[in-house]
Amino acid sequence: MRQHAVGMPAIEVHNLNKQYDSIAAVSDLSFAVPSGSVCGLLGGNGAGKTTTLSLLLGLLTPSSGDIRILGEDMLAHRYRVLGRMNFSSPYVDLPQRLTVAENLSVYAHLYGVHGVRARIAELAEALHITAYLRRAYGTLSAGQRTRVALAKALLNAPEVLLLDEPTASLDPDSADRIRSYLMEYQRESGATILLASHNMPEVERICDDVLMLRQGRLVDRGTPAALLERYGRATLEAVFLDIARYSEGVE
Amino acid sequence: MITNAENYFSLRRVGAMVLRYLYLLRHSGPRVLELFYWPAVQMVLWGFITQFFVTNSSWLAQASGVLLAAVLLWDVLFRSQLGVSLGFFEEMYSRNLGHLFVSPLRPYELICALLAISFLRTLIGVGAAALLAIQFYDFSIFSLGLSLLGFFANLLVMGWAIGLMVAALVLRYGLGAESLAWVAIFALAPVSGIYYPIAVLPTWLQPIAWALPSSHVFEGMRAVLVEQRVLNEHLLAAIGLNLIYIAAGSALFLYAFKVARRHGTLLHIGE
Numbered sequence: 001m002r003q004h005a006v007g008m009p010a011i012e013v014h015n016l017n018k019q020y021d022s023i024a025a026v027s028d029l030s031f032a033v034p035s036g037s038v039c040g041l042l043g044g045n046g047a048g049k050t051t052t053l054s055l056l057l058g059l060l061t062p063s064s065g066d067i068r069i070l071g072e073d074m075l076a077h078r079y080r081v082l083g084r085m086n087f088s089s090p091y092v093d094l095p096q097r098l099t100v101a102e103n104l105s106v107y108a109h110l111y112g113v114h115g116v117r118a119r120i121a122e123l124a125e126a127l128h129i130t131a132y133l134r135r136a137y138g139t140l141s142a143g144q145r146t147r148v149a150l151a152k153a154l155l156n157a158p159e160v161l162l163l164d165e166p167t168a169s170l171d172p173d174s175a176d177r178i179r180s181y182l183m184e185y186q187r188e189s190g191a192t193i194l195l196a197s198h199n200m201p202e203v204e205r206i207c208d209d210v211l212m213l214r215q216g217r218l219v220d221r222g223t224p225a226a227l228l229e230r231y232g233r234a235t236l237e238a239v240f241l242d243i244a245r246y247s248e249g250v251e
Numbered sequence: 252m253i254t255n256a257e258n259y260f261s262l263r264r265v266g267a268m269v270l271r272y273l274y275l276l277r278h279s280g281p282r283v284l285e286l287f288y289w290p291a292v293q294m295v296l297w298g299f300i301t302q303f304f305v306t307n308s309s310w311l312a313q314a315s316g317v318l319l320a321a322v323l324l325w326d327v328l329f330r331s332q333l334g335v336s337l338g339f340f341e342e343m344y345s346r347n348l349g350h351l352f353v354s355p356l357r358p359y360e361l362i363c364a365l366l367a368i369s370f371l372r373t374l375i376g377v378g379a380a381a382l383l384a385i386q387f388y389d390f391s392i393f394s395l396g397l398s399l400l401g402f403f404a405n406l407l408v409m410g411w412a413i414g415l416m417v418a419a420l421v422l423r424y425g426l427g428a429e430s431l432a433w434v435a436i437f438a439l440a441p442v443s444g445i446y447y448p449i450a451v452l453p454t455w456l457q458p459i460a461w462a463l464p465s466s467h468v469f470e471g472m473r474a475v476l477v478e479q480r481v482l483n484e485h486l487l488a489a490i491g492l493n494l495i496y497i498a499a500g501s502a503l504f505l506y507a508f509k510v511a512r513r514h515g516t517l518l519h520i521g522e
Binding site: 061083093094096097105106 | 341347351352356
């Protein structure tokens, strides 16, 4: 794996805007995520989390602004970096009729993974999906699909991993195992992870830094501990509610 | 762990997508059956009609294979268009576009994969029907000789172009436009001169017919079967028109992809 210099921003966003007619999905968003860190993207429904992830991935073109990932300009040269990043979301599926192994095999080839079978077996064991490898993806439960999607996202050992609600639909035990695996992966690989989540305890546990979004704008950011101290709250959920309701009051 | 993803074109990535469509065929009996079903049914139906006409029409008696050849070649056009459109729809049905386009896969590599799988599907479906025609009606499409290669290639490319245009419209307007895949090609059938010469059409419609590669192919096919003449001018016209058609189909698809990135539909489009 090529490593981006630790401490340098792996993700840099400057004055990012996405406008749909009169609706601003993302407004003047600027932030940087240091290489090798885990950053949480928090916000209520419609806050712009998924739009921000889509912009970072190049699935969506911004109305204005700049995005650099691993030092590359994503608007001009996204193909230089797409092979070094990956993504998982419960809102994007894999082909239903293909088995889990076939799906992972197709994506492994798309990402140019060497030793496809060994890599799939390794991830399947780590994410407890070995028993499902020969089953059609469409026959899996929501929780099983989430784990398969995560396996797909880790196939190329990404340096930047973007996760949209990575533990959605998982029972507490499975969610805990996934969080532990992600933390272990991040520690061992030095990858940068940006995750959008509604799960505040999860964000508190694994994130070094948190970005709070509301109506497409960055309204606050800091480490979980700094946010708790700044708002005088015991949990990140209380901080989240303070920010959301304060913003509503101001409006 | 990974190979260089910065290559502008990668046969490995195209191969990965072809593999994806082959996996799908392997798991879906109805999809495989569909490959053979319509070409075979058409062949049987027109085979009987031909047998009837041969004894009642002096023109057909001179060239008894003309209807069967037309049926087979028309299916090349239809199958190749469907192969591209349906391949693309599979990605939309499975809401998989979001994963595909955050991978290093380029849109034009997806196009290449769709064309490759369309070629395979067409070859399997029409090939089986061609063998049926030999077995049951003693007619071999291979009697067209080398011209058959030209006819097949031109209809294949025209089908690809229309398939890409349909995929572009569905990418732009969503699966509501899906039915275009089944009906678009039939709008061209009356002016393609599949079963009759272009001269039969009203004068004002003939320039439109000559703007279609398919008209040149079917006119050329009749010349070979009825007059035993190879009309190179028709073949060249079909090739020239197809260059324009495939360029237009590819450009429209790539433009629709660009618009989809602007509107955010790649992540949300699906059933």
